Amino acid sequence: MKWWGEALGRSAWAHLSRVGRLRRALLLLAAAACTAAALLYWRQQTDDDAHRPLHSLYANVAPQWSWICRNDRCERFLATETPILQSLPTCNMLCASTQLWPQPTGPVSLATAAAHVRSNSFSLQVISSPSRELKDHLVDAFNLMVEDLKSLERNAGIENRRSSTGTPHDVLVRVTVNGTADPRMRQDTDETYKLTLRPAGNSLMVDITARSFVGARHGFETLSQLVWLDPYAASLLILEAATVEDGPRFRYRGLLLDTARNYFPVSDILRTIDAMGACKMNTFHWHVSDSQSFPLRLNSAPQLAQHGAYGPGAVYTTDDVRTIVRRARLRGIRVLIEVDAPAHVGKAWTWGPMAGLGHLAHCVEVEPWSTYCGEPPCGQLNPRNPNVYAILERIYAEIIQLTGVDDIFHLGGDEVSERCWAQHFNDTDPMELWFDFTKRAMHALERANGGKLPELTLLWSSRLTHTPYLERLDKKRFGVQIWGSSRWPESRAVLDAGYRSILSHVDAWYLDCGFGSWRDSSDGHCGPYRSWQQIYEHRPWIEEMPGLATGVEPWRVDGGAACQWTEQLGSGGLDARVWPRTAALAERLWSDRAEGATADVYLRLDTQRARLLAKGIHAAPLWPRWCSHNPHACL
Numbered sequence: 001m002k003w004w005g006e007a008l009g010r011s012a013w014a015h016l017s018r019v020g021r022l023r024r025a026l027l028l029l030a031a032a033a034c035t036a037a038a039l040l041y042w043r044q045q046t047d048d049d050a051h052r053p054l055h056s057l058y059a060n061v062a063p064q065w066s067w068i069c070r071n072d073r074c075e076r077f078l079a080t081e082t083p084i085l086q087s088l089p090t091c092n093m094l095c096a097s098t099q100l101w102p103q104p105t106g107p108v109s110l111a112t113a114a115a116h117v118r119s120n121s122f123s124l125q126v127i128s129s130p131s132r133e134l135k136d137h138l139v140d141a142f143n144l145m146v147e148d149l150k151s152l153e154r155n156a157g158i159e160n161r162r163s164s165t166g167t168p169h170d171v172l173v174r175v176t177v178n179g180t181a182d183p184r185m186r187q188d189t190d191e192t193y194k195l196t197l198r199p200a201g202n203s204l205m206v207d208i209t210a211r212s213f214v215g216a217r218h219g220f221e222t223l224s225q226l227v228w229l230d231p232y233a234a235s236l237l238i239l240e241a242a243t244v245e246d247g248p249r250f251r252y253r254g255l256l257l258d259t260a261r262n263y264f265p266v267s268d269i270l271r272t273i274d275a276m277g278a279c280k281m282n283t284f285h286w287h288v289s290d291s292q293s294f295p296l297r298l299n300s301a302p303q304l305a306q307h308g309a310y311g312p313g314a315v316y317t318t319d320d321v322r323t324i325v326r327r328a329r330l331r332g333i334r335v336l337i338e339v340d341a342p343a344h345v346g347k348a349w350t351w352g353p354m355a356g357l358g359h360l361a362h363c364v365e366v367e368p369w370s371t372y373c374g375e376p377p378c379g380q381l382n383p384r385n386p387n388v389y390a391i392l393e394r395i396y397a398e399i400i401q402l403t404g405v406d407d408i409f410h411l412g413g414d415e416v417s418e419r420c421w422a423q424h425f426n427d428t429d430p431m432e433l434w435f436d437f438t439k440r441a442m443h444a445l446e447r448a449n450g451g452k453l454p455e456l457t458l459l460w461s462s463r464l465t466h467t468p469y470l471e472r473l474d475k476k477r478f479g480v481q482i483w484g485s486s487r488w489p490e491s492r493a494v495l496d497a498g499y500r501s502i503l504s505h506v507d508a509w510y511l512d513c514g515f516g517s518w519r520d521s522s523d524g525h526c527g528p529y530r531s532w533q534q535i536y537e538h539r540p541w542i543e544e545m546p547g548l549a550t551g552v553e554p555w556r557v558d559g560g561a562a563c564q565w566t567e568q569l570g571s572g573g574l575d576a577r578v579w580p581r582t583a584a585l586a587e588r589l590w591s592d593r594a595e596g597a598t599a600d601v602y603l604r605l606d607t608q609r610a611r612l613l614a615k616g617i618h619a620a621p622l623w624p625r626w627c628s629h630n631p632h633a634c635l
Contacts, residue, residue: 067087106247
């Protein structure tokens with residue numbers, strides 16, 4: 001039996017020569033052709049570890065299986081049946097698939113040989129940066145990547161262990177950013193990057209060029225995916241050479257998390273952001289408040305959390321927000337905080353009379369709730385109380401200050417109860433009140449943002465985005481997040497009218513569907529369950545047919561977002577509910593290749609799930625583990 005071991009510490013060319021000799025031996029033994037990518041292995045060193053497996057995960061028991069690349073697929077053999085001992089991760093990385101997620105949109109060239117590295121082998125050199133702030137972000141983002149690699153070693157028990165695979169290669173990462181000096185994810189951020197990896201003597205050289213910090217950070221993410229843990233060699237490996245040119249198809253790639261119906265600790269949110277960064281998503285849509293609770297403790301309106309939070313342990317402080325924003329920014333993600341209004345408000349807004357501000361909200365926890373709202377409790381803001389808009393202005397200003405996101409904002413704006421407002425304002429059409437509220441909220445946002453409107457202000461699709469109100473909204477100022485079914489005419493009407501749109505179709509990208517109703521034994525408001533395959537294969541923009549009807553404009557789809565509403569979800573189940581399904585959406589919005597869930601997509605997503613698990617994200621399995629061991633056999 002041959003073991004993986006020492007040769008990676010030597011030069012790339014000597015390594016390739018050795019691989020060639022062993023490949024010829026294998027051909028004689030197996031009488032079958034094999035690609036160069038399949039036959040990267042090492043001999044065990046003759047030290048104290050020479051007679052036992054190196055990896056602590058195997059508890060000193062010899063590995064049972066070996067994988068060999070044949071016909072562009074990794075085939076599993078009993079270790080006793082083959083002279084080659086190769087782990088599944090190494091076979092997958094060196095066989096036919098690129099193993100990158102999301103799939104790059106430009107040319108990709110990957111070597112078929114690997115080198116031994118350690119997390120402390122990596123060093124950073126910033127060749128060019130347009131600002132000191134951006135350079136600092138590059139350093140911090142690079143350190144995050146290295147920490148991810150350290151986690152691989154730490155989880156395998158090899159972080160402080162003497163290497164038995166020779167001297168690890170040094171990896172110098174050189175970064176050049178020639179573009180914006182602003183490290184934030186913005187509406188006009190160029191996220192493209194180019195990465196090259198090549199041998200340089202006994203070292204490896206990585207060059208990443210980009211037009212923005214976010215693009216360079218994406219380069220770090222791709223680089224980290226060229227590194228993996230080989231459990232048989234007890235070592236990190238990296239491809240010896242690679243070239244990747246890449247950039248996203250859509251500029252908005254988001255995930256919404258509702259933290260109002262059930263509270264999620266900051267650690268859950270940080271872990272979610274780490275997973276988003278691993279999939280090159282760029283917008284964390286934080287639906288922070290609803291009628292059930294208002295957990296955000298703002299300095300500008302502390303009464304909202306005092307009256308609306310579930311309790312002292314279910315509150316997000318401004319320091320919490322800053323921590324989340326900081327991690328998100330280093331992962332190339334903006335934090336888009338939504339305080340929903342004018343509906344979806346509750347007890348948080350009932351303190352007005354005590355403060356001498358009058359009634360800030362009506363119909364709060366009214367019964368029977370089913371006559372006024374879709375789920376209990378009900379409540380919506382008082383559109384004729386000027387104090388409401390003064391409070392909103394203070395809230396908006398603080399949110400912008402905390403997040404640094406001033407070029408895009410979400411006003412909420414869905415499911416207003418006309419019955420509620422009709423009872424309190426019987427002199428005006430409730431729809432006109434809603435339209436007027438939206439305009440006044442927009443003016444409050446403009447004042448909160450220093451007299452300048454964000455480039456894009458989002459509303460949820462609703463009755464307000466139906467005719468005749470759709471035509472009265474200013475499409476230069478407003479965009480629409482379309483949550484309705486892709487088959488609903490009103491969903492298409494928004495696109496045909498030329499509004500900038502974020503797609504979150506309930507029939508494809510709602511992650512809470514398929515779990516039944518929490519109120520009764522019915523199937524609930526939406527179903528069935530949205531599988532990752534359905535999420536991946538949803539491409540509604542290909543249905544665009546501009547010019548076939550009068551008044552139809554080219555569709556302006558900025559991107560999309562998966563939505564995780566949390567009526568039936570708590571902290572312990574978040575990861576498995578969201579991942580890897582949202583990773584499927586991430587590739588759809590980044591790459592948007594015409595093919596559906598092919599065998600290659602299954603294999604790469606299974607590898608990406610393994611990466612998420614290594615980051616501490618408890619992503620759900622795609623299939624039985626046997627299928628991971630026998631790629632393509634289950635398809």
